[in-house]
Amino acid sequence: MPAGSTSPNRSRRWLLPAVLASVVVLALAAVGVAVAQPGPVAQWRDGGAGEQSAAEPAPAAVLATADANAPEPTAGGVRAALDPLVSASALGDRVNVSVTDVVSGATLYGQGADDGTVPASVTKLVTGATVLAARGPGHRIPTRAVAGATPGEVVLVGGGDPTLAVDRNGFYPGAARLDDLAEQVKTALGGTAPTRVVVDSSLYTGPVHAPGWDDDIPSGGYGAAITALMTDGARSDPEKAKRDHDDGSHAAERVEEPDLHAGRAFAQLLGVPTDAVELGAAPEVGPDATPGASGGELGVVQSLPMVRLVDIMISDSDNVVAEALARQVALARGQPASFTGAGESMEAVAGELGLPVDGLTFADGSGLSRANRISPSLLTELIALAGDGSRPELATIFGGLPVAAWSGTLVDRYTDAAAKAGAGMVRAKTGTLTGVHAIAGVVTTADGRLLGFAVLTDKAPADGLEKARVALDRIAAALAACGCR
Incomplete structure (x- = not known):
């Protein structure tokens, strides 16, 4: 079963990331982070454009508040609480665990904590952190149109924005739109009628499917061909996908050639026949290029800022968005925007952040690949780094984390009698493949102490x-239920 297949909150699918980014996030303020909006979040979400890209709703308090002065659990206390549980037969015979105190950084529990383990969708925590570090929270991804080699020829150049919409009915609220870009092109061309659309998706290289993906990933609706130009995460029917998503389904039919699919939609907006769309490359741009000259820019639209894309990826466990963000890490480092280039670049950034990269392997950025390996200790060290205030941009990963029994992939969980103590106290990213189960995030103890935890099997x-x-x-x-002292 692909990662992120649990049903989302039916009525707050897109409201929650914005709300939860501004709530009291477990009281990470206790460890030095301005939790309400860590760092200049208004500017990051705006991407420097001068105004919010979407109205932020009033925050709603849904999480318990931690206390920086609460007594710290002991390693013995945590072991007594967890030892009987990590040996549960349902988890199999390889259960790797790390628990740390976010304030002190002390390791409170470790079992195979440094062992690289198949992480499934928990991979997205590292993808989010590395793209925020490499690109910055306010970075936006452009989609451009330039003049082709002949009059009337328009080249649509993909920049890697997976949320790009055709019009206001797109899957991702607030996304950049091709109809806006088409209007810019018509204005720039003046009296010249568009006659042909060339699709340039050459920014990405290599295979469109990752090594280690199960055979049903491309066809099962949880993944797609990863191309530098696509609309609505390659969904073939975004309006149906929205309805299905609100009913609890993450799967959606995806188009086989996302770049050409987007190009044909753009052609229709320009009044160009869809049979006059082909793959190609944008002309070389001279230093004095004008809108009418070959290669001259005819228009550009910008994605949501990176902080919002990370929110979407984590809260909704969006695999296609994750792969696009992984490639942004590669592009930021001047590496090929491929599965290999993205994986190597994410590993390099993780090392630069001071995380333990021994045994770390990335075959993709979403966690769909069974070739990925991440250790529980890397995840808990990442959580501590994101929470200690030294890298405020990383704290924005907490805004998208699902809340137990409340939102995202945890909305229908923590209902078991023995797990109810975690409801509203746990904020974590989940991961699921057949035979693979993972969870990593933060939890507030009964005494109000904030802990980071990761469990991978x-x-x-x-x-x-x-x-x-x-x-x-x-x-x-x-x-959550114990003081563990």
Whole structure:
């Protein structure tokens, strides 16, 4: 089963990332982060454009507040609470765990903590942190139109924005739109009628599907061909996908050639026949290029700022957005925008952030690949780094983390009697593939202490999805229920 297949909150699918980015996020302020909006979040979300890209709703308090002066759990206390739970048969015979105190950085529990483990969708925490570090929270991804080699020829140049919409009915609210770009092109061309559309998606290189993806990923609706130009995350019917998503389904039919699909939609907006659309390359741009000259810019639209794209990726476990953001890390470092270039670049940035990269392997940025390896200790060190105030841009990953029994992939979890203590106290990213289950995030103890935790298992029974999830929920709930001293 692909990562992120749990149902989302039915009524707050897109409201929650914005709300939860501005709530009291477990009281990370206790460890030096201005939680309400860590760093200049208004500027980051705006991307320097001078105004908010979308109205921020009033915050709603849904999480318990931690206390920086609360007593710290002991390693012995945490072990007594967790040892009976990590050996649950539903988790299989390889369960790797790390628990740390966010304030002090002390390790409170470790079992295979430094072992690289198949992380599934928990990979997105590292993808989010590395793209925020490499690109910055306010960075926006452009989609451009330039003049082709002959009059009337328009080249649509993909910059890697996976949320680009055709019009206001797109899947991602607030996304850049091709109809806006088409109007810019018509104005720039003046009396010259567009006659042909060339699609330049050459920014990405290499295979469009990652090594290690299960055979049903491209066809099952959880992944897609990863191209530098696409609309609505390559969904073939974004309006139906929105309805299905609100009913609890993350899967959606995807188009086989996302770049050409987007090019044909753009051609229709320009009044160009869809059979006059082809793949190609933008002309070389001279230093004095004008809108009418070959290669001259005819228009540009910009994506949501990176902080919002990370919100979407994490809260909704969006695999296609994740792969696009991974390639942004590669582009920021001047590396090929491919699965290989993205993986190597994310590993390099993780090392520069001081995270333990021994055993770290990235075959993709979403976690769909079974070739990925991440250690629990890397995840808890990342959580501590994001929470200690030294890199305020990284704290924005907490804004998208689902809340137990409240939002995202945790909305329907923590309902088991032995896990209810975690409801509203746990904020975490989940990951699921067949036989692979993971969760990593933060939890507030009964005494008000903030802990980071990561539990990864990649040899669980293939037919035990629900039992494995309950077992994981009980581990985090045990930390929420005890002082562990």
